[in-house]
């Protein structure tokens with residue numbers, strides 16, 4: 001049977017496949033958001049979100065994709081002319097620069113080659129060169145290149161220089177270790193459709209005390225919908241949101257967060273790390289090379305370089321024909337890499353299937369690779 005759109009395996013870096021429990025929670029008869037029942041659910045969601053984000057700081061949820069939370073971070077913190085050190089090693093870290101400039105900030109870009117990680121020493125040197133920088137932006141897990149930047153070490157340097165650190169944790173929160181309070185992230189944002197296992201449409205932001213000091217002193221915040229103080233005011237008044245809540249998505253998030261907490265933080269991170277290792281070993285055994293710098297590979301997705309014999313469009317179409325959806329590269333990496341995500345529910349079954357279909361597609365396209373070597377390498381990781 002040709003691939004069935006309704007039953008495709010999403011191995012893409014968001015949206016990912018969701019558990020039936022999440023769909024069931026979303027399909028319940030909708031409450032009104034201005035009711036005690038809904039407010040209770042929403043308050044529980046915020047409290048579970050804090051648990052999953054490993055924070056005691058304030059957390060707010062916006063009806064908007066992850067980028068809404070990125071925009072909220074900049075709009076609420078950065079004033080006209082403020083200098084922002086944007087750490088850039090891919091498409092999503094580059095977005096911080098674009099948003100900074102949109103809100104009148106002066107971007108100081110620190111760019112490294114896509115596929116390489118940002119090193120703490122580079123950040124220290126850039127801050128020494130630019131002492132008047134007020135904020136630093138970081139994409140913890142750069143989804144366009146599958147590079148995990150050293151968030152903890154970078155945060156240490158940023159704190160030593162007494163700057164405010166704004167972090168995108170869209171593909172790390174809920175899948176890898178992220179300890180914002182302990183590490184010193186002042187703002188941490190994430191989105192619903194990746195490791196959190198909920199459909200797209202919710203953006204979350206954690207705001208720490210040092211960020212609040214700045215936000216509270218702003219004369220004017222140039223955003224109406226994403227004005228963080230208004231979210232704080234409404235939540236404190238009665239677990240409410242200033243505007244209509246995304247009711248079904250909040251029910252879905254409530255269920256997916258409950259599932260994350262049931263699994264346990266450590267177990268979940270370890271599972272993601274095990275899956276990542278299996279994908280890395282499996283694809284290397286098939287003859288591929290990884291894009292990410294050694295030692296900085298993401299644990300929630302893997303970016304794999306194409307050998308010159310394999311054409312991106314044809315390869316991914318072949319995979320899709322067998323019911324497995326993977327992602328291509330972005331910007332100048334288009335056609336050069338493909339990306340396989342291992343987020344949320346992904347376990348042995350999905351990884352072995354994806355590697356087997358990868359091999360089948362490659363062989364169908366005439367690429368020479370050993371028989372069963374990808375699956376076998378992954379099995380070794382699982383059995384270890």
Ligand SMILES: Cc1ncc(COP(=O)(O)O)c(C=O)c1O
Pocket residue numbers: 013014065066067068092139141142143144168169170171191200
């Ligand atoms: C690291 C990272 N940041 C930001 C975004 C943008 O999120 P959204 O598409 O939900 O607005 C993504 C989405 O892929 C991402 O992976």
